[in-house]
Amino acid sequence: MATSYEVNRQKEKTPVSELDPADRAKTFDEVALGYTEEEAVAEARRCIQCPNTPCVGGCPVGVPIPRFVEQVAEGNFARAYAIVKSANSLPAICGRVCPQETQCEGVCTRGRNGEPVAIGRLERFTSDWAFAHPEEAAAAMDGLREECAAGDELACSIWRGAEGAVSQDLAGKRVAVIGSGPASLTCAGELVKRGCDITVFEALHKVGGVLTYGIPEFRLPKDLVQREVSKLGDKGVSFEVNALVGKLYDIDELMEDRGFDAVFVGTGAGLPSYLGIEGEGLNGVSVASELLTRVNLMKAYQFPEYETPVYAGKKCVVVGGGNVAMDAARTARRLGADVTVVYRRGREEMPARAEEVHHAEQEGIKFLLLTNPVRILGDESGWVSGVECVRMELGEPDASGRRRPAPIEGSEFVIDIDMLVVAAGSKTNPLIAKTTPGLEVTPRSLIVADERTGATSKPGVFAGGDAVIGAATVILAMGAGKRAAAGIGEYLTQE
Amino acid sequence: MYPIERVEPLNAEVTRMVVRAPEIARKIRPGQFIMLRIDERGERIPLTMNECDPEAGTVTIVFQAVGATTMRLAQLKAGDALLDFAGPLGNPTELEGARRACVIGGGLGTAIAYPQAKWLHEHGCEVDVITGFRTKDLILLEDEINACSTRQIIMTDDGSNGNKGLVTQALQQRIDEGADYDLVLAVGPVIMMKFVAATTKPYGIKTLVSMNPLMIDGTGMCGGCRVKVGDEYLHACVDGPDFDGHLVDYDDAMRRGVMYRSFEGAAREAAEGRDCNGGTDGERKGA
Numbered sequence: 001m002a003t004s005y006e007v008n009r010q011k012e013k014t015p016v017s018e019l020d021p022a023d024r025a026k027t028f029d030e031v032a033l034g035y036t037e038e039e040a041v042a043e044a045r046r047c048i049q050c051p052n053t054p055c056v057g058g059c060p061v062g063v064p065i066p067r068f069v070e071q072v073a074e075g076n077f078a079r080a081y082a083i084v085k086s087a088n089s090l091p092a093i094c095g096r097v098c099p100q101e102t103q104c105e106g107v108c109t110r111g112r113n114g115e116p117v118a119i120g121r122l123e124r125f126t127s128d129w130a131f132a133h134p135e136e137a138a139a140a141m142d143g144l145r146e147e148c149a150a151g152d153e154l155a156c157s158i159w160r161g162a163e164g165a166v167s168q169d170l171a172g173k174r175v176a177v178i179g180s181g182p183a184s185l186t187c188a189g190e191l192v193k194r195g196c197d198i199t200v201f202e203a204l205h206k207v208g209g210v211l212t213y214g215i216p217e218f219r220l221p222k223d224l225v226q227r228e229v230s231k232l233g234d235k236g237v238s239f240e241v242n243a244l245v246g247k248l249y250d251i252d253e254l255m256e257d258r259g260f261d262a263v264f265v266g267t268g269a270g271l272p273s274y275l276g277i278e279g280e281g282l283n284g285v286s287v288a289s290e291l292l293t294r295v296n297l298m299k300a301y302q303f304p305e306y307e308t309p310v311y312a313g314k315k316c317v318v319v320g321g322g323n324v325a326m327d328a329a330r331t332a333r334r335l336g337a338d339v340t341v342v343y344r345r346g347r348e349e350m351p352a353r354a355e356e357v358h359h360a361e362q363e364g365i366k367f368l369l370l371t372n373p374v375r376i377l378g379d380e381s382g383w384v385s386g387v388e389c390v391r392m393e394l395g396e397p398d399a400s401g402r403r404r405p406a407p408i409e410g411s412e413f414v415i416d417i418d419m420l421v422v423a424a425g426s427k428t429n430p431l432i433a434k435t436t437p438g439l440e441v442t443p444r445s446l447i448v449a450d451e452r453t454g455a456t457s458k459p460g461v462f463a464g465g466d467a468v469i470g471a472a473t474v475i476l477a478m479g480a481g482k483r484a485a486a487g488i489g490e491y492l493t494q495e
Numbered sequence: 496m497y498p499i500e501r502v503e504p505l506n507a508e509v510t511r512m513v514v515r516a517p518e519i520a521r522k523i524r525p526g527q528f529i530m531l532r533i534d535e536r537g538e539r540i541p542l543t544m545n546e547c548d549p550e551a552g553t554v555t556i557v558f559q560a561v562g563a564t565t566m567r568l569a570q571l572k573a574g575d576a577l578l579d580f581a582g583p584l585g586n587p588t589e590l591e592g593a594r595r596a597c598v599i600g601g602g603l604g605t606a607i608a609y610p611q612a613k614w615l616h617e618h619g620c621e622v623d624v625i626t627g628f629r630t631k632d633l634i635l636l637e638d639e640i641n642a643c644s645t646r647q648i649i650m651t652d653d654g655s656n657g658n659k660g661l662v663t664q665a666l667q668q669r670i671d672e673g674a675d676y677d678l679v680l681a682v683g684p685v686i687m688m689k690f691v692a693a694t695t696k697p698y699g700i701k702t703l704v705s706m707n708p709l710m711i712d713g714t715g716m717c718g719g720c721r722v723k724v725g726d727e728y729l730h731a732c733v734d735g736p737d738f739d740g741h742l743v744d745y746d747d748a749m750r751r752g753v754m755y756r757s758f759e760g761a762a763r764e765a766a767e768g769r770d771c772n773g774g775t776d777g778e779r780k781g782a
Contacts, residue, residue, distance in 0.1 A: 203581065203712075203714050204581075204712060204714070205532055205539075205578070205579040205581070213712070213716070241579070242579050242580060242581035243518075243581075244581060244582075244584065244714055247522070247582070247583055247584060248518055248519065248522060248581075248582070248583070249518075270714070270715065270716040271715050271716065272716070272717070272718045274718075274728070280728065281721060281723055281728055281747055281751065283750060283751060283753075283754045284754075286717075286718065286719065287717070287718040289716050289717050289718060290711060290717040290718050290719045293711050293712055293716060293717045294711060294717075297712075298538065298539070298711065299536075303758070303761075303762070304758075304761050304762050304764075304765030304766075305536065305765065306536045307536055307537055307538040307563060307564060307762060307765075307766070308538045308539070308711070309755055309758035309761075309762065311754065311755065311758075381750075382747075382750035382751075429714070429715050429716075429733075431714075431715070431733070
């Protein structure tokens, strides 16, 4: 394979420095410290520049991965950033929270014999580097544009990404973006590039959606999220916080009274699911989003300096096997609890990222797999005192392709606890659906939208992200936001 | 920022505050609430609307300084501003169709019961208002309620206003007198609402209660405000805050209500130690 550098044949990823697990259990500081320049170069040189570039196909927003990795390998970090940023508007975030192992890294050629190239860590490295070197990063973006103007084909193919998903001039058009999570921020970012006048409406007091209230500080520092948001603000995107659409305004009012030409709904999947077992109302039992909202949005881990408190017990069970369960478990651990994750299927079936499970284990979190809670027990004052669980065994695959767990009769046992967190998934808030006549939704309140354009059944209204597909990932939401921006561009210019 | 236009003490414990929030004033209805945050370190606390003036663009809240946040709120003056003020949240109270209603307010709950009584009165409903307080110095909104009720009965625990007793006694008496209510609405301490519902139940009178559980986001996200209604837990923020008084599990609500009580002392101390720059959980909308 033709590489401009000598390929690093090392089979394993270049290790990344992390906070010591023992220290981590006490701090909300970010766990992964990121690559140094030397480490980044060494890792980038593990890429063999294979011609079929499966990684690009594995990326929901199509980052030209070999192109930016090549630049890192050469030590051209500014240029590497310009290439990543062209296709991905939130690289510092994606580099941290994307499930790379099932996307770009999952299909990496190097992964067939050893570990894949650490594309996620390299993406994070380039964006963190750019944040520390803003002028060089900006100059590299300009450079890319100039090379394209001068007719360089490769530069042009990359620059087209930077120009955005929207090809039409949208000056004078006004779009309301509802919700301020990854789908919305991406959609707003793409539209503002074409001069569109954008207002983002956020129900909470802080912008960022799940990036702000959901994903913990130790995985995604909130300063970094606000930095990305303020960049959009610099480009001219307006933000209205404390604005719950469906209550303060409905979509028809936004379009008719406030004069928006189109609306993007990126309201996510914010309603918690429960286990539906006895004892969920006991004190000391919460859903993950309560724990995470108190800690992330309200900074309860700094109580009483910040005024929102958070209850933390000494012995906690977290029920669930997804990333939210890992976030909740690691948060409870940092608040001082001894934590056990209870999950009804096996390790293989856990939807959480392998890295999150690994980090959780390092931090002393225990896993009880093939175990399902059947009843939550309380003491006489109504506080949780235990959870009765049953052992499970895996049977035939179900509709999702995962083997269906079934309880083993007579295997019930009780774990003594004083805190239980339910992380059993989330549903779409039905508020928009209820208050928007003409908007088609599924029986589960998911908004029905065209996969390619994000168009809904209501003219001028587009949707994407978890509000359409149910709880998924940041990067899938971003992909949907980007496609919807293109759909909105088309819609606004065909009128 | 949301400028505070007027602040006035209604008694030694309760403050009325008029906040400029034109968009909310345009939309908010009796029974709905707002969530406010004083400043960056502040908690989000829910407060149910007391009055709104769409023309003036203001929303009035009434609160009792019981926890760190409301104590801090009570120290703010006209000309100050709140960092966050979000609403309208929750569902408006279903008042349509009532012909003979009894609106019951316990303590601070009177401030929330008031807009309901006013709405009913303005829509041609005969309205009795029964309120209850510990003592006569704490009586709230007597003149305002007089102006929008057919009959106002004020009870005090100590009899200092010459009318000793509980709101439920007054309610029972009115029912016995043949008041023939088609709607009873109760806003106040959970224990009061529990006994109001128990009073009306034998007569099958439709009874709505305004629940005031712990709440964090107010938009349906955190599940903190779960209220057991019948066999299921519902979210006060999106399913309520009003529920069928005959279905609410009040004992469950009281138990959940104390969950964060142990944090209150620390929060108040921290708030005082920070030169009136602090506050906490514990105080919630309504009584």
